[in-house]
Amino acid sequence: MARSLGPICKAFQRIGSLSSIQSQLSPPSTRIPFRTSSRGMLQGPSSAFFSRPRDFSLPNSSWGPEMMRLYEQYNSQCEEEMEGGEKREGPWQRLPSYNRFLKYATGGVYLSRMIHKKARLFTRNNRDQGATFEYVLFFNSEEDKCVGIFQAGHLLEGPPGHVHGGAIATMIDTVIGTHATIACGPVLTANLNINYRRPVPLGNTVLLESSLDKKEGKKVFVTCKMTSGDGSKLHTDSTALFVSIKVSQLLMGS
Amino acid sequence: MARSLGPICKAFQRIGSLSSIQSQLSPPSTRIPFRTSSRGMLQGPSSAFFSRPRDFSLPNSSWGPEMMRLYEQYNSQCEEEMEGGEKREGPWQRLPSYNRFLKYATGGVYLSRMIHKKARLFTRNNRDQGATFEYVLFFNSEEDKCVGIFQAGHLLEGPPGHVHGGAIATMIDTVIGTHATIACGPVLTANLNINYRRPVPLGNTVLLESSLDKKEGKKVFVTCKMTSGDGSKLHTDSTALFVSIKVSQLLMGS
Numbered sequence: 001m002a003r004s005l006g007p008i009c010k011a012f013q014r015i016g017s018l019s020s021i022q023s024q025l026s027p028p029s030t031r032i033p034f035r036t037s038s039r040g041m042l043q044g045p046s047s048a049f050f051s052r053p054r055d056f057s058l059p060n061s062s063w064g065p066e067m068m069r070l071y072e073q074y075n076s077q078c079e080e081e082m083e084g085g086e087k088r089e090g091p092w093q094r095l096p097s098y099n100r101f102l103k104y105a106t107g108g109v110y111l112s113r114m115i116h117k118k119a120r121l122f123t124r125n126n127r128d129q130g131a132t133f134e135y136v137l138f139f140n141s142e143e144d145k146c147v148g149i150f151q152a153g154h155l156l157e158g159p160p161g162h163v164h165g166g167a168i169a170t171m172i173d174t175v176i177g178t179h180a181t182i183a184c185g186p187v188l189t190a191n192l193n194i195n196y197r198r199p200v201p202l203g204n205t206v207l208l209e210s211s212l213d214k215k216e217g218k219k220v221f222v223t224c225k226m227t228s229g230d231g232s233k234l235h236t237d238s239t240a241l242f243v244s245i246k247v248s249q250l251l252m253g254s
Numbered sequence: 255m256a257r258s259l260g261p262i263c264k265a266f267q268r269i270g271s272l273s274s275i276q277s278q279l280s281p282p283s284t285r286i287p288f289r290t291s292s293r294g295m296l297q298g299p300s301s302a303f304f305s306r307p308r309d310f311s312l313p314n315s316s317w318g319p320e321m322m323r324l325y326e327q328y329n330s331q332c333e334e335e336m337e338g339g340e341k342r343e344g345p346w347q348r349l350p351s352y353n354r355f356l357k358y359a360t361g362g363v364y365l366s367r368m369i370h371k372k373a374r375l376f377t378r379n380n381r382d383q384g385a386t387f388e389y390v391l392f393f394n395s396e397e398d399k400c401v402g403i404f405q406a407g408h409l410l411e412g413p414p415g416h417v418h419g420g421a422i423a424t425m426i427d428t429v430i431g432t433h434a435t436i437a438c439g440p441v442l443t444a445n446l447n448i449n450y451r452r453p454v455p456l457g458n459t460v461l462l463e464s465s466l467d468k469k470e471g472k473k474v475f476v477t478c479k480m481t482s483g484d485g486s487k488l489h490t491d492s493t494a495l496f497v498s499i500k501v502s503q504l505l506m507g508s
Contacts, residue, residue, distance in 0.1 A: 100411070116456055118408045122418035125386070125409035132379070154372045155379035157354070158427075159504055164376035165427040165443040170420025173412075177419065189419040193447040199504065202370055250413055250453065 057097040062130025066205040066229040074138040095137040099124035148175035148208040163200040176222040180242035187242035194238040205229040311351040316384025320459040320483040328392040349391040353378035402429035402462040417454040430476040434496035441496035448492040459483040
């Protein structure tokens with residue numbers, strides 16, 4: 001890792017120090033860091049070379065009625081209409097989603113392309129809409145809660161007709177990892193403990209809700225439950241520990 | 255689930271009872287159940303309609319030197335040469351791998367196609383060799399150990415340049431789930447607890463080794479550690495609980 005990243009690190013030295021790149025990756029302190037950052041990603045001297053990335057968190061034709069119902073439920077709370085007809089931000093905010101990890105950070109997309117040009121975010125690596133993970137995340141800063149709405153495609157099979165345990169773990173890691181990142185900046189999963197209560201049939205839509213339990217220094221403890229879209233069936237409950245990192249740690253080898 | 259499977263269950267009644275199908279899915283009692291079953295899968299009245307499935311556990315051009323070295327290390331122990339030049343089975347056996355869950359069972363591929371024609375095993379759902387999970391599993395019945403050799407492709411990214419925590423969980427679930435299935439027949443993951451010790455760089459080959467801790471009625475406890483290919487770096491250690499099931503439970507809705 002350290003060896004293979006040598007040329008990349010030299011390239012970083014030409015465009016700026018690792019610490020300055022790391023600071024770009026920390027979430028901004030504004031209430032809605034993601035909206036700001038997703039625009040910022042396209043700014044800079046090289047923006048003309050890249051087309052605007054697709055935001056995968058927006059509805060597409062593969063989304064079923066349950067997925068759309070839950071999307072509308074949360075999306076309608078992202079903006080509130082006031083008495084005079086004016087609009088203001090609501091309690092929830094939709095988090096845009098791209099097919100690279102460093103999706104929200106100014107310059108992040110360039111950094112990610114440099115590390116491995118062909119790399120793609122695991123959950124967004126399939127071009128066929130509806131085939132794997134269709135999902136959208138919302139965040140409520142007042143309640144410090146994150147929800148993920150996932151529709152499980154036919155390429156996620158584990159037990160016959162049902163979603164693979166690893167795909168379920170991936171959904172959970174996505175929601176709680178995002179939540180921990182909002183709380184602490186860049187993090188790595190240190191522990192993930194999942195109780196699988198009820199298998200998820202392929203094609204179903206599930207709702208994941210995460211809560212931040214506590215922060216202790218560099219540690220963040222998060223819990224998450226996954227239910228059916230209507231909340232009537234508990235599929236999994238889980239706990240996780242994340243540790244905040246400097247991205248330079250990853251870049252320099254680990 | 256129960257509603258949508260109604261027509262399928264009626265179809266099963268025409269071709270045989272659920273209990274008989276379930277019994278087909280139980281692992282045979284021979285020492286090498288998988289080899290026997292993988293041939294059996296092509297037998298039966300409808301075999302002429304299906305081409306022979308690809309065994310994904312065999313080397314392909316995307317496998318790097320470390321992946322090949324580990325493959326040869328275990329594969330060379332699948333057969334032993336005796337004094338007279340004759341060959342006999344060795345302590346390890348390679349487990350074939352297809353892109354449907356019911357890959358080893360006689361008739362299983364037909365059942366799986368009926369449940370969801372387009373469904374594919376999560377870990378084998380990408381046609382581009384080397385892009386996602388390249389892996390092979392070996393089992394040692396004398397020591398009751400299972401190993402998985404995984405090469406992580408560029409479409410598994412989580413943290414920049416590294417494998418997604420969910421993809422790592424998927425690798426672990428694959429190895430320990432297979433091990434538990436060999437021990438008890440069809441199982442579902444009930445708990446998965448992973449300590450992530452060191453991130454896995456994209457493109458690296460890792461070695462997973464699982465051990466069966468104990469069986470208590472329908473419960474199977476398994477542990478697993480993931481190391482770098484040469485064993486010098488510990489990436490994860492994990493424990494898991496599996497519960498044996500009847501496949502009819504899944505088919506009838508859960």
